[in-house]
Every structure is written in structure tokens, then in C-alpha cells.
Amino acid sequence: MTLETEVQSLRQVPMFRDIDPARLKLLAFTSERVTFANGQRFFTQGDVGDAAYVILDGAADVLLETAHGQLKVAEFGRNALIGEMAVLAETPRSATIMAVGDVVALRIDKRVFIELLAQFPQMAIAVMREIATRLERTNARLASRN
Numbered sequence: 001m002t003l004e005t006e007v008q009s010l011r012q013v014p015m016f017r018d019i020d021p022a023r024l025k026l027l028a029f030t031s032e033r034v035t036f037a038n039g040q041r042f043f044t045q046g047d048v049g050d051a052a053y054v055i056l057d058g059a060a061d062v063l064l065e066t067a068h069g070q071l072k073v074a075e076f077g078r079n080a081l082i083g084e085m086a087v088l089a090e091t092p093r094s095a096t097i098m099a100v101g102d103v104v105a106l107r108i109d110k111r112v113f114i115e116l117l118a119q120f121p122q123m124a125i126a127v128m129r130e131i132a133t134r135l136e137r138t139n140a141r142l143a144s145r146n
Helices: 003-012 021-030 084-089 110-119 121-145
Strands: 034-038 042-044 051-066 070-077 096-109
Touching: 003 021, 003 051, 003 110, 003 121, 021 096, 034 051, 042 121, 051 084, 051 110, 070 096, 070 121, 084 110, 084 121, 096 110
Parallel strands: none
Antiparallel strands: 034 096, 042 096, 051 070, 051 096
16 A cells, blocks of 8 residues: 555545644655554553554454443444544543454554644644544444443
8 A cells, every 4th residue: 555545545444534734644644554454453552542543444342341342333444533532532542443354544643643633723623523433323322232
């Protein structure tokens, strides 16, 4: 995958859409392209949040450790941003993210991610909306289990 291809992939992510191409190129350049095999973890619930990820290809499950074992609460696919909550809140990871099949992702360092949000308020708002939507979805899912 070339830098231009990664920039095109980032442009597909809704919260990166309004960021100018030069800045996206810098983001792609300063980020690390990583691959995960089926069943491999991006990170584990409780880990330190040191980076956010954008899934470029493939899918990943969101798993919570509960008293009754692991519970799948969501699945994310291509262009999804994951891991941003622990980066923003400076709290341990709230869930485990595991690759479903082979996954290619862009790892965005915490410092770079925070800098982007500071420079682009519209991106910060988009991230907050995404987190609020996920919380609402999770609450609804949990309520329907009771």
C-alpha cells in the first residue's frame, strides 16, 4: 500500500473527510501500517491507551470481559476508528479488540491523534459524536439483555 493509497483510505473515514490532503498525507506518513492475523488482538481490555487505529481492510470484534466470560458487543469494519476512547480519556482500554480474519490498520500515535483534534475542531466533534453513538448502541444492547 502506498502513501497515496493510505491517504485515500483516510479520506473515507468520516471524521477525516474535511482535513486537507497535505495534513492527511502527514498523518499517513507519521502513522504506522500494521497487520493482524485472525484472532490477534489490537489491544486487551485494561491496557494503556497509547494509540488509536483506523481499519484499512478487514474487521475486528469488540469484546468485553465480564463475570460470565467474554462478551462480543460490536464489530467494526473498514474505515472504522478504534481505540480512541482510552487515548482521549487517558484511561485503560475499556474493551479488547480482536481481528476477524486478516486486518490491515493504521496505528496513530496518541500524541499525533491529540494534536489532530486540537487543530481540527470539526474532527473533535466527529469523534465525540461517534463515541456518543457507540455508547447509546451499547446501552441499548445491554438493556435488551435484561
